[in-house]
Amino acid sequence: MTTTDNTGATSTTTTTAPAPRTDIRFPSGFLWGSATAAYQIEGAAREDGRTPSIWDTFSHTPGKVANGDTGDVAVDHYHRWRDDVRLMADLGLTAYRFSVAWPRVQPTGRGPAVQRGLDFYRGLVDELLAHGIKPMVTLYHWDLPQELEGAGGWPERDTAYRFAEYAALVGEALGDRVESWVTLNEPWCSAFLGYGSGVHAPGRTDPAAALRAAHHLNLGHGLATQALRATLPARAGIGISLNPSVVRALTDAPDDLDARRRIDALANRVFTGPLLQGAYPADLIADTARVTDWSFVQDGDTASIHHPLDFLGLNYYTPAVVSGPRGVQDGPRLDGHGASAHSPWPGSDDVVFHHAPGERTAMNWPVDPTGLTDLLLDYTAQAPGVPLYVTENGAAYEDTVDAQGQVHDPERIRYLHAHLAAVHEAVRQGADVRGYFLWSLLDNFEWAYGYGKRFGAVYVDYATQARIPKSSAAWYSQVARTGGLPSAG
Ligand code: IFM
Numbered sequence: 001m002t003t004t005d006n007t008g009a010t011s012t013t014t015t016t017a018p019a020p021r022t023d024i025r026f027p028s029g030f031l032w033g034s035a036t037a038a039y040q041i042e043g044a045a046r047e048d049g050r051t052p053s054i055w056d057t058f059s060h061t062p063g064k065v066a067n068g069d070t071g072d073v074a075v076d077h078y079h080r081w082r083d084d085v086r087l088m089a090d091l092g093l094t095a096y097r098f099s100v101a102w103p104r105v106q107p108t109g110r111g112p113a114v115q116r117g118l119d120f121y122r123g124l125v126d127e128l129l130a131h132g133i134k135p136m137v138t139l140y141h142w143d144l145p146q147e148l149e150g151a152g153g154w155p156e157r158d159t160a161y162r163f164a165e166y167a168a169l170v171g172e173a174l175g176d177r178v179e180s181w182v183t184l185n186e187p188w189c190s191a192f193l194g195y196g197s198g199v200h201a202p203g204r205t206d207p208a209a210a211l212r213a214a215h216h217l218n219l220g221h222g223l224a225t226q227a228l229r230a231t232l233p234a235r236a237g238i239g240i241s242l243n244p245s246v247v248r249a250l251t252d253a254p255d256d257l258d259a260r261r262r263i264d265a266l267a268n269r270v271f272t273g274p275l276l277q278g279a280y281p282a283d284l285i286a287d288t289a290r291v292t293d294w295s296f297v298q299d300g301d302t303a304s305i306h307h308p309l310d311f312l313g314l315n316y317y318t319p320a321v322v323s324g325p326r327g328v329q330d331g332p333r334l335d336g337h338g339a340s341a342h343s344p345w346p347g348s349d350d351v352v353f354h355h356a357p358g359e360r361t362a363m364n365w366p367v368d369p370t371g372l373t374d375l376l377l378d379y380t381a382q383a384p385g386v387p388l389y390v391t392e393n394g395a396a397y398e399d400t401v402d403a404q405g406q407v408h409d410p411e412r413i414r415y416l417h418a419h420l421a422a423v424h425e426a427v428r429q430g431a432d433v434r435g436y437f438l439w440s441l442l443d444n445f446e447w448a449y450g451y452g453k454r455f456g457a458v459y460v461d462y463a464t465q466a467r468i469p470k471s472s473a474a475w476y477s478q479v480a481r482t483g484g485l486p487s488a489g
Helices: 054-059 077-091 115-130 146-150 158-174 187-193 207-231 254-277 282-287 301-305 370-382 410-428 447-452 471-482
Strands: 002-004 010-012 031-035 095-099 134-140 180-185 237-242 247-249 311-315 320-323 352-354 388-393 433-439 458-461 466-469
Touching (some): 031 388, 077 115, 077 466, 134 158, 158 207, 180 187, 180 207, 180 311, 187 207, 187 237, 187 254, 207 237, 237 254, 254 301, 254 320, 311 370, 388 410, 410 433
Parallel strands (some): 031 433, 134 180, 180 237, 247 320, 311 388
C-alpha cells in the first residue's frame, strides 16, 4: 500500500500503514469531500442531446482560453464516472460535490427535461450512495445554455425564472436521493467575470450588465430555492456557494479603508445583503450610481431572495489586499482570475490590488490560511445558526509524473494541512463547520487557463485520461479516514 508522511514523501509497503498522529481532530460526522463542476470534467459536449453552453461558445472563440483549450472532452468523466466514484471510495471520501450541466438536462433552457441527461446524474448519485458517499448537487456552475444567453443571459430578468424552472426539474428527478442542494456556485464570477471583465463566458464587458446579472443571479437563487422547497422532501437542505473575498486594506489610511469597504460591497455584500438581510447595501448603490440606477430591482425581489438558508457554502483560496487609487497596479491585474483591460469592479475600477508577500500557488495566488479562519468566523457572525461548509478549497501547482509514474505534490499537502488547520481553528472558536470539499478531485479544465493549471488531488494524463492519485490524495485519504490531521511536526 502507498502512504505519505506529512511532507508528502511517499513510500510503498506491504503492511498496513500506522495511523497518522491526529493532533487535530474534527467533530464526528464532519464530511470529507471533493468537488468538481460539470463543464470542467464531463466532456461529451455533444452527446445525448446536450447543446452548447456559454462556456462551449466562449472556449471555441479564438483567444479566450489559454492554448485554445475547450471542455469538449475534458477528463471524460461522462464516460468514466464509475471509475471516478471508485477512486473517491478508495480514498475514503464521505461526500462529493458535483454540478449538473443545465444544457444536458434542459438543452434550450426552457421546456421539459431530457431524460438521458437526468439518467446520467441519477446513475452517478446511485453509485455514490452505493459507496456511502453523500452527494451534494450544485445546480449552476457557470454553464448557462447558449440559447438563454442569446435571449440576454443573466442581465435579463427572465433568466432567473428559467433557472427556477430548471431547478424544479432537477429537484423532481433527484430529490428522492439527494439531500444537499446548492443553487449557485460563485455568482460573483458569473456576474463580474462573465459580464464585467469578460475573462469568463460569455465574455461581455459592460459594468451595468454585470450588476444586473448579479441581481438576477440573486433572484434566481431565491426563486430556485422556493421551487426546490415545493419539490423536495422536508429533510433536504438548500444553500448557495459563495466565494467571498477576504478583503484587507493595505494600510489604515482612510482611502485604503474606503477601498476595502468598496470591494467588500462589490465582492461580498452585493450577495449577502439580499441573501442574509433582505436588502442591497446603501453604500453599494451609492458607489455604483454612475453605472446604474438599480431600477432592475423590482418590488418584492429582495424578499424573494431573503429565504432562510439551510447551510452556506464558502469557497476560499486566497485573500485580497487593496488600497485606494494611489500608485500603480503592481503587475498584471490581481483581482479577477485573468488578464483583462476591463475591470470586474463596476464603479470602483480605481481600487488597486496588491500582492501579499510570501508563498504563491501556480495561479500566483498568495497562500494565506488565516483568511479561511477569518472568513468562517465572519460568516458565523453574519449568519448565526446557519451551518457552514467549505465547499471549495485547494491549490494549483506544477505537478509532474516522475520516472516511477508517481506524482509528488508536497506543496499541496502543506497547503491543505494549513487550510484544514485554519478550518479547525474556526471550529475551535465556535464556527459550525460541517464539512470540507477539496477542490478538486481531478485535474481539470481551469476555465480561461485551460488545462494548464492542475488543482486535482488526482493527476490526469490528458493524452490517455489515466488517473494517478498524487501524494496529496493519499494524505487527504488519511485525514478523511481518521477525521484528524497528522502532526505537522
Ligand atoms: O476551478 C474553479 C472552480 O470552478 C470555481 N472556484 C475556483 C476554482 C479554481 O479557480
